[in-house]
Amino acid sequence: MSWTITVDRGTCMGSGICAGSRPDVFRLAGTASEPVVDRIEPDEDVLDLADTCPAAAITVRDEAGTELGPRP
Amino acid sequence: MTTADERVHTYPFNRPEGLELSPAYRDARVAPGMIRVRLPFGEPAWLATRYEDVRFVLGDRRFSRALAARSDEPRNQSYRRPGGILAMDPPDHTRLRVLVAGAFTVRRVEKLRPWVRQIAAGLVADLVAAGPPADLVDAFALPLPVQVICELLGVPAEDRHLFRAWSDAMLSTSSLTAEEFVRNERELNAYMAGLVAQRRERPADDLMSALIAARAENLDRLTEEELVELCIGVLVAGHETTATQIPNFTHVLLAHPERFDQLRADPDLIPAAVEELMRFVPLGAGAGFARYATEDVLVGDVPVRAGEPVLCAVASANRDEGRFEEPEELRFDRQETQHLGFGHGVHHCLGAPLARLELQEALRALITLPDLRLAGDPVWKTQMLVRGPRELPVAWG
Numbered sequence: 001m002s003w004t005i006t007v008d009r010g011t012c013m014g015s016g017i018c019a020g021s022r023p024d025v026f027r028l029a030g031t032a033s034e035p036v037v038d039r040i041e042p043d044e045d046v047l048d049l050a051d052t053c054p055a056a057a058i059t060v061r062d063e064a065g066t067e068l069g070p071r072p
Numbered sequence: 073m074t075t076a077d078e079r080v081h082t083y084p085f086n087r088p089e090g091l092e093l094s095p096a097y098r099d100a101r102v103a104p105g106m107i108r109v110r111l112p113f114g115e116p117a118w119l120a121t122r123y124e125d126v127r128f129v130l131g132d133r134r135f136s137r138a139l140a141a142r143s144d145e146p147r148n149q150s151y152r153r154p155g156g157i158l159a160m161d162p163p164d165h166t167r168l169r170v171l172v173a174g175a176f177t178v179r180r181v182e183k184l185r186p187w188v189r190q191i192a193a194g195l196v197a198d199l200v201a202a203g204p205p206a207d208l209v210d211a212f213a214l215p216l217p218v219q220v221i222c223e224l225l226g227v228p229a230e231d232r233h234l235f236r237a238w239s240d241a242m243l244s245t246s247s248l249t250a251e252e253f254v255r256n257e258r259e260l261n262a263y264m265a266g267l268v269a270q271r272r273e274r275p276a277d278d279l280m281s282a283l284i285a286a287r288a289e290n291l292d293r294l295t296e297e298e299l300v301e302l303c304i305g306v307l308v309a310g311h312e313t314t315a316t317q318i319p320n321f322t323h324v325l326l327a328h329p330e331r332f333d334q335l336r337a338d339p340d341l342i343p344a345a346v347e348e349l350m351r352f353v354p355l356g357a358g359a360g361f362a363r364y365a366t367e368d369v370l371v372g373d374v375p376v377r378a379g380e381p382v383l384c385a386v387a388s389a390n391r392d393e394g395r396f397e398e399p400e401e402l403r404f405d406r407q408e409t410q411h412l413g414f415g416h417g418v419h420h421c422l423g424a425p426l427a428r429l430e431l432q433e434a435l436r437a438l439i440t441l442p443d444l445r446l447a448g449d450p451v452w453k454t455q456m457l458v459r460g461p462r463e464l465p466v467a468w469g
Contacts, residue, residue: 013410014410014416015414015416015417015420015424016127016130016131016416016417016418016420017417017418017420019131019417020130020131020132020133020162020416020417020418020420021162021166021418022162023133028131031410045163045166048166048170049166049170051170051173051174051177052169052170052173052174052177052422053177054173054176054177054178054420054422054424054425055178056177056178056179070177070179
């Protein structure tokens with residue numbers, strides 16, 4: 001079971017919160033963030049970052065493509 | 073190479089009155105490397121002034137805030153300010169941040185827009201009913217964010233006279249003795265602990281109740297002390313900065329009447345105007361909250377040694393000619409909007425979406441006052457972390 005992470009670079013405001021918190025998962029490329037890796041092992045911390053991204057630009061999905069985060 | 077300028081400069085550079093950015097920042101930006109500065113208390117520090125350097129230091133995990141508490145942190149006053157969440161590093165910082173940040177995301181905050189717009193319009197209606205002149209701070213800039221954050225957090229807005237004094241003292245740089253500061257801190261703590269106790273008995277639909285529930289669910293996630301500290305942080309940070317930026321923005325727009333007219337003619341420009349004003353206004357009296365290197369790190373071409381502090385001058389970064397075209401101009405048509413006015417990295421302002429909303433709705437309400445103008449000299453705050461008018465006398469019509 002692994003998760004995929006996407007960052008909507010149009011919505012991202014480049015706050016650097018995700019890249020600063022988890023440089024193993026996110027990095028800033030120019031003005032916006034992007035995932036460093038295609039897939040990650042399930043990780044509550046990353047789900048928290050998706051929940052609290054100020055721009056709601058991070059999406060986390062499971063293998064079936066079901067959206068896990070941001071949680072409503 | 074190291075910095076060409078070996079002197080240790082006396083800091084902060086800015087005058088507390090007004091919103092000028094000291095020319096010393098420009099000198100530092102165009103010089104190679106970083107300069108060394110010394111505040112009234114604490115050890116000397118590196119000062120990052122360029123956009124690239126500031127963004128790098130604020131965004132890199134090798135720089136720590138927690139290490140500051142174990143060092144002789146550069147500061148304006150003899151005593152140490154309790155840093156709360158701003159004194160923590162991940163993962164502790166993340167654990168507390170997520171508890172609060174969920175309430176302030178763009179999605180959640182956007183739902184509050186009609187309510188905030190109504191509050192702002194109501195305050196302007198009261199101003200009009202009472203007639204000019206008025207103090208924009210007391211009659212508009214303060215009550216708007218106070219009402220919003222009190223409602224969201226669960227603090228009675230009627231207590232404003234109480235917590236304003238404590239909040240002022242929390243953010244004071246040098247007007248208090250250490251004893252006064254500690255007494256003030258205890259009073260504010262006792263006040264907030266009292267509110268938390270009440271909410272625990274009678275939960276409501278507010279952030280304080282949500283935090284209490286989060287602690288009840290998992291006692292390890294949030295200690296009682298952290299719970300009270302978080303509520304204080306949200307209350308103080310949640311109104312003081314916005315209440316200061318509203319008169320700052322107004323003051324800057326009154327000095328740029330063609331820009332004010334532009335907003336009146338086209339209110340759709342307001343979101344862009346708020347971003348530009350966040351870039352343009354040097355809110356802080358000086359850079360604070362030093363970041364400590366946890367290992368040797370190269371900042372630009374300056375080797376910062378493990379254990380050395382770096383101060384990040386965001387106001388200078390926001391005027392960096394290497395990043396912004398005509399940085400001294402106030403323009404609402406910038407493509408490159410990524411200012412550092414809300415900071416950067418893990419400590420990026422967690423209330424930024426709410427602050428944006430309040431500032432936008434404040435401007436939307438203020439442009440309805442015809443011929444808004446100064447009706448006297450502003451009285452400036454002094455000895456505070458943030459700069460801005462304490463009183464801004466205005467007239468209209």
